[in-house]
Amino acid sequence: GDSVTQMEGPVTLSEEAFLTINCTYTATGYPSLFWYVQYPGEGLQLLLKATKADDKGSNKGFEATYRKETTSFHLEKGSVQVSDSAVYFCALGAGTGNQFYFGTGTSLTVIP
Amino acid sequence: NAGVTQTPKFRVLKTGQSMTLLCAQDMNHEYMYWYRQDPGMGLRLIHYSVGEGTTAKGEVPDGYNVSRLKKQNFLLGLESAAPSQTSVYFCASSYLPWYDTGELFFGEGSRLTVL
Numbered sequence: 001g002d003s004v005t006q007m008e009g010p011v012t013l014s015e016e017a018f019l020t021i022n023c024t025y026t027a028t029g030y031p032s033l034f035w036y037v038q039y040p041g042e043g044l045q046l047l048l049k050a051t052k053a054d055d056k057g058s059n060k061g062f063e064a065t066y067r068k069e070t071t072s073f074h075l076e077k078g079s080v081q082v083s084d085s086a087v088y089f090c091a092l093g094a095g096t097g098n099q100f101y102f103g104t105g106t107s108l109t110v111i112p
Numbered sequence: 113n114a115g116v117t118q119t120p121k122f123r124v125l126k127t128g129q130s131m132t133l134l135c136a137q138d139m140n141h142e143y144m145y146w147y148r149q150d151p152g153m154g155l156r157l158i159h160y161s162v163g164e165g166t167t168a169k170g171e172v173p174d175g176y177n178v179s180r181l182k183k184q185n186f187l188l189g190l191e192s193a194a195p196s197q198t199s200v201y202f203c204a205s206s207y208l209p210w211y212d213t214g215e216l217f218f219g220e221g222s223r224l225t226v227l
Contacts, residue, residue, distance in 0.1 A: 042220055043116065043204075043217075043218030043219050043220045044155075044202070044204075045217075046216070049215075089155070093210050100155075100157075100216070102154040104152055104153060104154040105154060
């Protein structure tokens with residue numbers, strides 16, 4: 001079945017470090033891919049998305065490229081800030097059913 | 113600008129007790145969803161609704177019931193709580209199906225503990 005697998009955390013980085021959170025997927029057909037972020041005490045919110053192969057989603061300095069050949073959608077940011085501390089979820093949407101498939105989430109802590 | 117509001121935010125139940133979680137959205141969204149989040153398992157869809165008066169089963173519906181009597185509200189009920197239902201519950205809503213925008217709006221979550 002369809003699923004996403006993302007790297008386990010927690011991840012701790014110093015401010016201004018480079019961030020990569022790995023996400024790979026399994027899907028039949030042509031899924032759309034998403035990254036959601038959950039800040040402390042808040043609900044999840046959409047960070048970025050890509051709807052077809054080779055698309056790059058970007059927002060708030062974060063980027064992710066939909067790579068069909070490696071079935072991946074890795075999240076990257078060149079220079080993280082303390083305010084980026086949150087839990088990040090990779091998600092996949094496939095077919096016309098009304099559900100996403102979420103990854104397990106990766107907790108990121110950025111220290112000054 | 114409330115968005116999606118869940119009540120209660122915390123609850124402790126004894127096995128066999130019943131309770132209802134309320135989700136309210138003020139964005140006039142057609143689609144509403146209930147997820148549960150468990151350690152190491154990500155979010156799993158319990159039930160969803162594509163409009164007032166409609167409900168449908170998601171990935172893990174057993175032990176739960178839902179109702180959507182008003183467009184803005186989506187209720188999740190546990191008739192006889194079990195320890196396996198200890199989890200964090202998230203409600204979400206969207207104006208269009210996920211495959212049109214990919215954007216779900218989430219509440220802050222409700223932490224339920226069943227003893």
